[in-house]
Amino acid sequence: MTITPRLVAKYPIPDRDGARTFVDPTGPVPRLEVRGAGSLRLYDLREQAELTAEFPAPSPDRWSMEWTAPDLSFAVFGTATEYVAVARDGTTLWKQPYGTWDVGRWGYLDFSTTGAASRPAAGDSSAGGADQDLRIWLRLPSGLPDSTLILTLDAEGTVLARSVLPCGGYERFVSLLWDENDEVCGVTVSGGRAAALTHYEARWHSGAIVLGGQLPQDRGALLWSEREYLGMDAGNARCMSVDRRGRDVSWHSLPTYQVTASLGLGDFPAPGTGDCSVHNAPYISSSSSGFVDDDTALVALYNPYDEAAVYMFGRDGWREHSHWLADPATGALHGRIEYPMAEVDNVTLVGDGTWITEEWDAFYRWRR
Known part of the structure; x- marks a missing residue:
């Protein structure tokens, strides 16, 4: 099952050729940092990107x-x-x-x-x-x-x-x-x-x-020595983690850290088939997965970098990733997100039901 997300906003990236960009989702409003050759600029990401400060x-x-x-x-x-x-x-x-x-x-x-x-x-x-x-x-x-x-x-x-x-x-x-x-x-x-x-x-x-x-060390510290922490819901009632080898994600009740739901690689379609047709040996990414809101989680499947394709055949080793929505309460998959553009990779979760993806010239903010 595929899910077509709704585009909430598009934020063109200024000076894309010479700037580094970073989205900070931690404040009341997500903020875009643009690190150019001569200055640091901060934009609040609302309906449009609003310049709030610039520092030479x-x-x-x-x-x-x-x-x-x-x-x-x-x-x-x-x-x-x-x-x-x-x-x-x-x-x-x-x-x-x-x-x-x-x-x-x-x-x-x-x-x-x-x-x-x-x-x-x-x-x-x-x-x-x-x-x-x-x-x-x-x-x-x-x-x-x-x-x-x-x-x-x-x-x-x-x-x-x-x-x-x-x-x-x-x-x-x-x-x-x-x-x-x-x-x-x-x-x-x-x-x-x-x-x-x-x-x-x-x-x-x-x-x-x-x-x-x-x-x-409490139960949480011991847990994070074995797994990657993926964040907490807004009510501080549940947190999310991923196996360090990317084999499964789990949701834990707080403060006990008891596992209440899990989602493993075996719960996705087989690699190379259906909605996993772009994958050969997928693993769950710790860098892009987390809470969309209290009732929805985003789980990102990545492919390993294909070194053989690069060194033996001269092909690009990058392969398309896929993003999925799941229910934190049960671990059930809602479906794969189908974007209108190809090769969507980086994801920043805002926590308010929206998430932000990056293309070469712009950031896109989505909602289910």
Whole structure:
């Protein structure tokens, strides 16, 4: 059974020949980031793409990562050698060098507000009122083995505190956890040779982050050591995971993580037949599958890259992927999505019943 989706909006990509693009679905409105040679531009994706902010890039340095302040007053670029904060008019507000450290892999920056009742939602530009002071938290190399340096800055870039945490180190990603009052409550360490996710208690005390004990792994942590996490529904009642080899997806009730429904490769048509005619040895992708809304999930089937076709016959090794809708409550397939264009690949799930796909010159927003 095929499902023809309804086109909700088309968003042409500006400067497609020279720009990198990224869709951030986490805020109240999905946002398109356009990373051109000279600037970072942010668009809110509504009925049309609306330009909300533009930040000139620090010249002549290229950048590999960027973070924007909650009120979009400035952006911080991670260049080859330093963090650089830039205002909308191109003024450099502050810099923090880190040498040749690979910020693209291990760099981290976050924002919080003091005096806030709660942490602002991602993409919410209403934060930063008169009774709130912005705090910037960024990671730098500590120069010590198995340690992490976190600097706390104000909006002007003045260093308010230096916290050396006895965890992380080079080739580990370190991030902070926050409570409902926007206070530091924990530290997460992941990556490197030790693939497991580690959580530590933490608190702000006497002008520094103080690390507590390591938290025991709960059922969820053990589950994610074996499977890939694909997200949670809006009501926080159910989450979705995929086997690391792409053999099945499962839905789990929260907070117990008990499996309530599953969908395996054997539940799809046989490879090379019917709606799976484009597949030879499909697997379920962790990068494109997840919740469309609380009652619908999208499951993406991918083909392995066909190296033999490339090296032996000179053919393109890319083969068409397929997207399917399923019921999270039962695991039953609704059918394959049939787009009006061929070779649809990348999918961004917004969570409101829509999803966004990318073509060369535009993004397309769909609804069932």
